[in-house]
Amino acid sequence: VARGYTGRDKIVKFIGCYHGHADSLLVKAGSGAATFGQPDSPGVTKGTAKDTITIPYNDVDAFVNLMNEQGDEIAAVIVEPVAGNMGLVLPKQGFLSTLRKETEKHGTVLIFDEVMCGFRVALNGAQAAYGIRPDLTCLGKIIGGGLPVAAYGGKREIMDCVSPKGPVYQAGTLSGNPLAMTAGIATLNIISADPAWGKADYTRELSIKTKHLLQGFAKAAKDAGVKVQLHQAGSMFGVFFNENDVYDYATSESSNQEAFCVWFMSMLEQGIYLAPSQFETLFMSGAHSDDDIVKTIEAAEVAMKKVADFLKDNK
Template sequence: MNHQKSEALFAKACRYIPGGVNSPVRAFANVKEIPLFVDHADGAYLYDVDGNAYLDFICSWGPMILGHNHPLLVNGMEEVMRKGISYGLCTPDEEHLAKLICDAYRGMDMVRMVNSGTEATMSAIRIARGYTKRNKIIKFEGCYHGHSDCLLVKSGSGALTFGTPTSPGVPEDMVKHTLVCRYNDLASVKEVMEQYPDDIAAVIIEPVAGNMGVVGANASFLKGLRALCDEYHSVLIFDEVITGFRLAYGGAAQYYGITPDMACFGKIIGAGLPVGAYGGKKEIMSCVSPCGPIYQAGTLSGNPLAMHLGTLLLDYLKTHPHLYTELADKGHYLKTGIEKLLQEKGLPFQVHQCGSLLTLFFTDTAISSYDEVKTCSQDMFTTYFHTLYEEGILLAPSPYEAMFLSDAHTKEQLDYVLDKIALALDKVKRL
């Protein structure tokens, strides 16, 4: 494919933007490519500035559950914008969207809108600490909760070792209260809880990890976390920035049948516009200013455009529950198709699928935690990515991201993808 215009734009962008991108995940450096510059998108397709068309399986990192440019969301948008694009004041859609979220999600009594998933998790941690009057939190290696200081941490030498900063610029003092445990390893969490029985404010987890590839938590593990948090009076936080309203209308809480104390959302609740939210039990959320003493604010939180589109989308998803079954069926169809190809070619790789989320792991190791994920081959993924990219299939340029399906993807398109995956796997096998 010709990428001349993208190359020229990237060269210009590098003069003014660090690395030429506004988020590292867009860099494509991991697969030895320049970033793709988008012109427009429609349905299941995305079109770059050079006129190349791609079947899009990034879907704006999840929120485009109906596909791009859906009439439900774009028709009438000009009229909404003419009323005003920002007020910094309350609008009716804020209440409507908040009610939709609370009605949909187990144990969600109140919700506060913010502007990103990072802001949502950062705020939830603060609220949990203020509510419990404790400082320490538990997170899990391989789970990404945004780039706030206390959550930008990698594990130490063991479950009881405090984490170390993942990035320069994060002081060690900022993560000294963050303990990192092993995903799907309840014993590691019990050990921490027993050592700090009165100090753990919260346990935060992606119930289906989407940032080390798609790795679902074992149901028994999540049930165990729920029980431990009850026993030690800690707040259980589900980070549903990826899974909320995508895995199921009620998110992973509905999928697993487990009720957390708090949950965080992003992306999809604004139909793709910048947005986030956190919420939970009334007794916890009543501590948030101006009701209570814990301060959290956002001048543009509840932006009217995001609230309008989010209300339209969640209303639609609520009244079309069959969409989730159809998306899961598409995910299963793609998974079984890839597994059949792997078997035919004698390749021992792993395919994980949860609803409309999918990842092919280039390893023969069974995966349930970040340690196993790290055994994947970057070289194999790079070859796989490039082959599909040149065939007009766009995946996230990282082996540790999800493949997102949308309502706009058709069976015929999935069959085309499987044909090209067969070609890509042949190339991988020759490495």
């Protein structure tokens, strides 16, 4: 992790803590070390892909056309309401409401994958922030406080299909594992304004901290003459080296990824561990102090100058 890092201070990490808010009780007790890794598993089979249609994020016209043509045969639509897996990309006004309207019209189940944005965009997720109620919601990461937990839930008529009430049997070795449930409850107590934890407005606090950080990044970029797109949704944030708007995968990919490498390496050399790809999202957590923010902005000032030099040399 610390390859390239030459400083002696602690490393400030913005990649989440696999994947809870990092000041959960378990992390304090040392689980952070056990949950640091970044495994990945591309595993979509051809069969699954065959039954799936993908359309670009934020493309309202493509979606409406698709639903007009095949809506009655489409069982479900699944979307990250705030996308975190192409870098952080925000829904344009009208995108999520169109998904809702069209799926309702065709009797299609609307599923929000809030595995990443749940408890981060807002306490009650992106669906609360944008005022759109899906039929089903998937959650993970924070809901387990850094331990492996995933959950889904939604409309009663759908959930009643799951056993013991309904015929769909769903269980797993780790389902409802007591240790993981305890970690999740501890984390959710902290972030859900439980006065016993003394954190009345946890998500808002993180959001403000994130905004301050991005204001620092914006100034650093401007001073260095570097064009960036900085995105924020609650405690999630992302940086694209792009002169134009980033609103889907293609525009994300069109960003200058080499410039991102220069930025990433310079930040790492200064003890700031960002996600090593612009296609990953960054996370503010309760563990980040005001000093960490100041240190990160100072590092960004250096890193943006390096990016500016790189861009000049590679015109």
